[in-house]
Amino acid sequence: MTPTHRRLREATSAAHERVDALFGRFDLQRRADYAALLAAHAEALLPVEALLDRGGAEALTADWPQRRRGDEILADLDALGITPAPAETGDSVPEPAAMAGMLYVLEGSRLGGRFLVRSVPEHWPKAYLASPQPSHMWPELLAKLDSLLYDPTLVDVAVTAANQTFGRFEAAGARWLGKVS
Ligand code: HEM
Numbered sequence: 001m002t003p004t005h006r007r008l009r010e011a012t013s014a015a016h017e018r019v020d021a022l023f024g025r026f027d028l029q030r031r032a033d034y035a036a037l038l039a040a041h042a043e044a045l046l047p048v049e050a051l052l053d054r055g056g057a058e059a060l061t062a063d064w065p066q067r068r069r070g071d072e073i074l075a076d077l078d079a080l081g082i083t084p085a086p087a088e089t090g091d092s093v094p095e096p097a098a099m100a101g102m103l104y105v106l107e108g109s110r111l112g113g114r115f116l117v118r119s120v121p122e123h124w125p126k127a128y129l130a131s132p133q134p135s136h137m138w139p140e141l142l143a144k145l146d147s148l149l150y151d152p153t154l155v156d157v158a159v160t161a162a163n164q165t166f167g168r169f170e171a172a173g174a175r176w177l178g179k180v181s
Pocket residue numbers: 005008009016019020021023024104105106107108109110111112113115116165166169
């Protein structure tokens with residue numbers, strides 16, 4: 001594990017435990033809960049992807065277009081009859097170190113998605129949670145983040161952005177869980 005990865009993981013582990021516990025409370029055998037989980041993820045994911053687009057995430061990792069999952073989550077929501085509100089991102093353009101933190105959280109969340117998708121009934125739309133990714137793409141991203149965040153102050157910026165990104169998932173998850181429980 002690179003030192004940057006270790007720092008990002010340690011500094012966000014409390015936030016990860018909270019989202020893990022929160023999203024574990026959606027009953028994925030119930031269609032309303034599954035739809036609510038996807039709606040919550042969309043509410044968090046779409047604005048962050050929009051920020052990464054605006055900030056030029058391709059300069060950090062050229063395969064950014066293949067990593068995006070906005071279209072997949074919108075397709076699932078459409079199939080479930082849900083139209084999410086447009087992503088609000090304001091006018092800010094994130095700096096590269098902040099984008100590194102965002103990418104860490106969005107790409108890391110695929111790892112949990114792989115576990116969650118096993119609980120989703122076979123015939124339901126699951127382009128988002130099941131979206132395939134070759135296994136080399138996670139370590140490749142971590143290596144890029146390690147060279148980008150060469151200075152401790154840059155790592156701090158990434159950690160703050162990563163925790164804010166987790167915060168978006170936590171806030172959206174709590175709101176949507178409240179609607180179905
Ligand atoms: C019930 C929901 C979730 C479960 C069960 C879960 C589970 C996991 C597991 C088992 C891993 C480690 C996988 C591995 O090392 O191969 C992981 C990693 C990770 N997850 Fe989650 N996760 C959940 C939700 C989320 C969400 C909503 C996010 C972000 C929004 C997230 C972000 C991450 C990140 C960033 C990592 C990488 C940690 C690292 O190795 O540095 N997870 N998750």
